[in-house]
Amino acid sequence: MNDSFWFHARTSSCYSLNGQNMEGSALIFLLVLTTLCIQLSEQETVDADPVESTTMPVIQTTVPNDQTAMPTVQKENIIANAINDFGYKLLVKMMNEKKNSNIIVSPTGVAGLLAMTLLGSVGTTHNEIAETLGFSQDILQNRKNHEQFGGLLQALNANVSSKTLYADAMFVDAHAPLRELYRNYLYDVYRGEVLSANFNQTEETKNIINEWVTNHTEGKIEQFIKNPLPISTKVVLLSALYFSGQWEKPFLPEYTAKMSFKRPTDEVMADLMLNFGTFPYIFSEKHDLHIIALPYNDTETTMYALKPRFPKKMTLLDLMLKIDYEQIDNIINEMIPRKCVVRFPKMDIKSSTSLENALKAIGVKTMFIPGEANFALMINSNTVVNKTEENIITRITNGEDESKGERNVLDNLPNPGIYVDSVLHDVKLTINEYGTEAVAATSAILARSAEQFYADSPFYVFIRNERTKLVTFSAVIFDPTN
Structure with a gap:
């Protein structure tokens, strides 16, 4: 035996x-x-x-x-x-x-x-x-x-x-x-x-x-x-x-819409949620990526999402092979509050x-x-x-x-x-929006001064407990509809 x-x-x-x-x-x-x-x-x-x-x-x-x-x-x-x-x-x-x-x-x-x-x-x-x-x-x-x-x-x-x-x-x-x-x-x-x-x-x-x-x-x-x-x-x-x-800042359910998500070889229509406001954000020219922090309402848990700034020039795998977690942690420490427009897929994976x-x-x-x-x-x-x-x-x-x-x-x-x-x-992952009414004017969506983080192509996401600094969950998403 x-x-x-x-x-x-x-x-x-x-x-x-x-x-x-x-x-x-x-x-x-x-x-x-x-x-x-x-x-x-x-x-x-x-x-x-x-x-x-x-x-x-x-x-x-x-x-x-x-x-x-x-x-x-x-x-x-x-x-x-x-x-x-x-x-x-x-x-x-x-x-x-x-x-x-x-x-x-x-x-x-x-x-x-x-x-x-x-x-x-x-x-x-x-x-x-x-x-x-x-x-x-x-x-x-x-x-x-x-x-x-x-x-x-x-x-x-x-x-x-x-x-x-x-x-x-x-x-x-x-x-x-x-x-x-x-x-x-x-x-x-x-x-x-x-x-x-x-x-x-x-x-x-x-x-x-x-x-x-x-x-x-x-x-x-x-x-x-x-x-x-x-x-x-x-x-x-x-x-x-x-x-x-x-979420600390709810997504807006009435603005969730079917939009194109660019998979590595084709495109698929996915439900992309909308949020806008001030979020920790940074565009790293050195690493050719941008990253946004989406806090939860407990003040100590945060979801981070990052992706290549120009996905047509560098794949997600190429990016993640180029960097390591220590570099990501250093980039997080350099994030500053910025006005952002966020599109993020609603997922059940x-x-x-x-x-x-x-x-x-x-x-x-x-x-x-x-x-x-x-x-x-x-x-x-x-x-x-x-x-x-x-x-x-x-x-x-x-x-x-x-x-x-x-x-x-x-x-x-x-x-x-x-x-x-x-x-x-x-693993099964569910991410969706919450809230019963929008709290901001729609004109803010088009603010020219806002950064845009659209998770409409492959991205890396992880949840970190800020008290312990432990990453409890991480994922790479190539198709939010799968």
């Missing part, structure tokens, strides 16, 4: 918030669900004691008890920028793989999943994931990075008029040899709750997991897992990321894709290879207690010094024989 380490990300959209009808509102809904199903091969399976009987030291971390407490600004920006850079590279690789196709991803959601796997990995698997996320290859330093990232994720849950929710959990078979240190650290850093499951009872376990999903997705996904999991499954990790919000190839292309390779992937800090396949190994793991997890010799011990821990089998990402 082949081992498998299956992780699945799913994103969906909705039209209601807290039971209230949001029809006609400017609503973005983002939901990322991630599951990791871990199986042990027959030759690796051990008759271990129940996970509850494992006794190891409880980890103390520096994560504040207040989930909304923020790390220092400097450290916050370093981690957030690393995660955002990871998401940008992932998106560009996916653009190369799926030419001229709509692609929607959650950099923060995927990074949260990889961070959870990084906690349990050693050796080359650890180094590749760490480098890809922008973390350190030093396990001790990564404990601090995990704490910073965990703090940022929890800070997303501080909701005002919009709503952002992040949650994660681990379902563990009662006899899975899960390392208690991993369990404790997962909770301390990412608030991941560990729940018991009997994977021999496949239908019951499927229902329990689906209930968790429903409870953490505002009830919008009821049957996330449709088929029972294999009885050889030992651990399931899940994370959910949810966002919905309304689904995107379904596999992430394995894109992750491999940006450096995460070993975790997909049976026999080479090593998650020995998550699963302990050694039934003989090794006090030296336990002491080293405890010291490093508690933030004590890591020596080269101790790292070698970790890298040589018995490999539990699990690997990542597939990475699926399903």
